[in-house]
Amino acid sequence: xxxxxxxxxxxxxxxxxxxxxxxxxxxxxxxxxxxxxxxxxxxxxxxxxxxxxxxxxxxxxxxxxxxxxxxxxxxxxxxxxxxxxxxxxxxxxxxxxxxxxxxxxxxxxxxxxxx
Amino acid sequence: xxxxxxxxxxxxxxxxxxxxxxxxxxxxxxxxxxxxxxxxxxxxxxxxxxxxxxxxxxxxxxxxxxxxxxxxxxxxxxxxxxxxxxxxxxxxxxxxxxxxxxxxxxxxxxx
Numbered sequence: 001x002x003x004x005x006x007x008x009x010x011x012x013x014x015x016x017x018x019x020x021x022x023x024x025x026x027x028x029x030x031x032x033x034x035x036x037x038x039x040x041x042x043x044x045x046x047x048x049x050x051x052x053x054x055x056x057x058x059x060x061x062x063x064x065x066x067x068x069x070x071x072x073x074x075x076x077x078x079x080x081x082x083x084x085x086x087x088x089x090x091x092x093x094x095x096x097x098x099x100x101x102x103x104x105x106x107x108x109x110x111x112x113x114x115x
Numbered sequence: 116x117x118x119x120x121x122x123x124x125x126x127x128x129x130x131x132x133x134x135x136x137x138x139x140x141x142x143x144x145x146x147x148x149x150x151x152x153x154x155x156x157x158x159x160x161x162x163x164x165x166x167x168x169x170x171x172x173x174x175x176x177x178x179x180x181x182x183x184x185x186x187x188x189x190x191x192x193x194x195x196x197x198x199x200x201x202x203x204x205x206x207x208x209x210x211x212x213x214x215x216x217x218x219x220x221x222x223x224x225x226x
Contacts, residue, residue, distance in 0.1 A: 009155070038215070045119075045205060045217035046158075091157065093215075103148075103215060107157035 002027050004092050006106035013082050014114050021077040021109045023066075023092035035068055035075045036093040040108075046091065049077075087113045118142065121206050121218035128196050128225055136191040136221050138206030144216070146209045147189040149173075149181060151202040152220075158205065164189055196225045 003026045013019050027033040037049040037059075050059035055070035066077045075092060092106040118141045128134050140147060148163040160173030162181035170181055178200060180192040193200055201224050207215040 006157075036214075043219075045219040046207075046215070047217065048214045051214065102160075102163075103209075105150075105158040107155065 002033070002094060002096060002102070002104045004094050004104050004106035006092055006109050008109050009107070010110040010112065012112045012114060015084055016081050019077075019079045019082045019086075019111070021090055021092075021111070023075045023077065023106060025073050025075065025092070025094050025104075027073075027094060027096060029096045031096075032068075032070065034095045035066070036095070036103075037064070037066055037075075037077050038091045038093060038105075040089045040091070042088070049090070082111075082113050084113045084115055087111055119206055119208055119216050119218040121204075121221045123221060124219065125222045126224070128223070130197060130225060132193075132196045132225070134193040134196050134223065136193075136204055136206075136223070138189045138191070138218060139187050140189075140206075140208040140216070141187065142208050142216060143186070144208035144210050145186070146211070147183060148207045148209075148215070149179075149189065149191045150205045150207065151175065151200075152205060153202050161191065161204075193223075196223075198225045201225045 005024045034053045036051045038046045039049045040046045050061040052059040052068040058067045064079045089108045091108045095103045120139050122137045149161040150158040159175045163171045164183040183189045204221045206218045209215045
């Protein structure tokens, strides 16, 4: 079945340093799934950070970027220079291009940015 | 802007108790979802619905019932709560394959 894998449960980065959070996926449908990054700030619900629906394209938002790599089945999240306010839990997610509208989430990666 | 409202935000109940979590969306979305979020497990889908009166089973449905009474309202029912159901519950709405809009979460503790 479909699945999303985030290998790091927590990532700690010093402020102004670069960040990468890994995400790989497995999709069973013949078409290309839609890929998402959601973020949950402390005390809040999840919200969409960025979304890419076409293989090979890059999504970006708030200084974060992720490229839809169909060959590697990856959708890693990157930022060149993190801020303390980026501390949050980041979830990679996938939705299939079929009729049941299911959305599959990774386990989430807690980002801690040290001042 | 899209809005999903959950209530209660916090709830403590005893083992065997009866709990109802409520969710209302004002987005005119057809799809609504209930997830639970636990450390080390990410978000797990309990039930979802694609319209009033419809219910689909998710990945972890045991011990939960759900009902979609209107397009706006989706309820999660725990009729015999157990400590294993202590969790953070999120409701969300969406249109087909599009962005999920989440509520702020309902924290349930079963003692």
